[in-house]
Amino acid sequence: MDFPVSGFFIFTLVLVLLAILFASQGIKVVPQQTAWVVERLGKFHAVLSPGLNFIIPFVDRVAYRHSLKEIPLDTPSQVCITRDNTQLTVDGVLFFQVTDPQRASYGTSNYIIAITQLAQTTLRSVIGKMELDKTFEERDLINKSVVSSIDEAALNWGVKVLRYEIKDLTPPAVILQAMQQQITAEREKRAVVAASEGRKLEQINLATGAREAAIAQSEGEKQAEINKAEGQAAATIALANATAEALERIAAATQKEGGLTAVNLQVAEKYVAAFSELARTNNTLIVPGNMSDMSTLIASAMKIVDTSRGAQASLPKSK
Known part of the structure; x- marks a missing residue:
């Protein structure tokens, strides 16, 4: 059991x-x-x-x-020859994705190695068509060329190449030294040009300032002369007006009682004062040759005053 x-x-x-x-x-x-x-x-x-x-x-x-994720793949660095026979050491990174698992399994024995080898050969071909300076300027063009070339062949492997990026472009040490010297020369040239432009602007500014200062000075002198002339004219007019007003007042005073006597007295005083001033300013004492000249002078002055008064009396009076 x-x-x-x-x-x-x-x-x-x-x-x-x-x-x-x-x-x-x-x-x-x-x-x-x-x-x-x-x-x-x-x-x-x-x-x-x-x-x-x-x-x-x-x-x-x-x-x-x-x-089926996006896979980054480092491509080994390699030496490429440019169009102007310059060696460049180039390495990059490739991004791809498996889109058809069946083709990826049976299209090639190892699609990773196939993509890597194709990326290197395509990169050498693209750089070989460019000169050294262009390789540094046209990185985007190189990347697009590598992607388009690999993507066409990778379709049979069930792989889609998304993009390729160059990580380093390293020329020989001699080329690097020459490029550095060229860069230094360009910078020195730009510095010299900038300095000359600065001096040119300085001279232009100085000349412009001097011209504007001269113009301002001449305008000031012109205005000063105008103001001086206007002041002299105004002073002359004022003096003439004052003299005319004084003469009018003297003429009006002679018309009053005792006016002629006052005029005689003032003329005599002026005569005596003139001789006194002349005596003070000279070493020689000057006296009239004939003391009767004073009375004669006063009589002549009074005759002129009488003539002026008769002429004023003959003028028509304004209503």
Whole structure:
């Protein structure tokens, strides 16, 4: 009775183990952004999508596993010859993505090596068509040329080349030294040109300032002369007006009673004062040759006054 029970237990255990084995071999959980290629009896059967998948154990097998993420790939540095026979050491990074897992599995034995080799050969070809200076200026053009060339060939490998970026362009040390000297010369040239431009602007500013100062000075002198002339004219007019007003007042005073006597007295005083002043300013004493000259002078002055008064009397009076 013990043997049949033991045999049944072993048989059940074997079945459980086989079930576990079949489950482990037949149930496949594929991660996100991953594609598994399944072969059935050595022939391509299907591509498992992310999630839970079932296959036939011992008949189907997962032959290839591909990541569908964007993959950066460093390309080894290499020496390229430019159009003007200059050596350049170039290295870059390539970004690609698996788009067709079946072609990526069977299109080439190793698509990574294929892409790397194609990127290097294409890069040498593109740089060989350019001169040294252009290689530094046309990095975008080089990158686009490498991508377009690789992408066309990579379609058969189930791979999409997204972009290529050059990391370093290193010319020989002699070329670097010559480029540095050229840069230094260009900077010195720009410094000299800038200094000369500064001196030119300085001279222009000085000349402009001197011209404006001269113009301002001449305008000031002109205005000063005008003001002086206007002042002299105004002074002359004022003096003439004052003299005329004084004469009018003197003439009016002579018309009054005692006016002629006052005039005689003033003329006599002026005569005496003139001789006194002349005596003070000279070493020689000067006296009139005839003391009667004073009375004669006064009589002549009074005659002029009488004539002026008669002429005023003969003028028509204004109404």
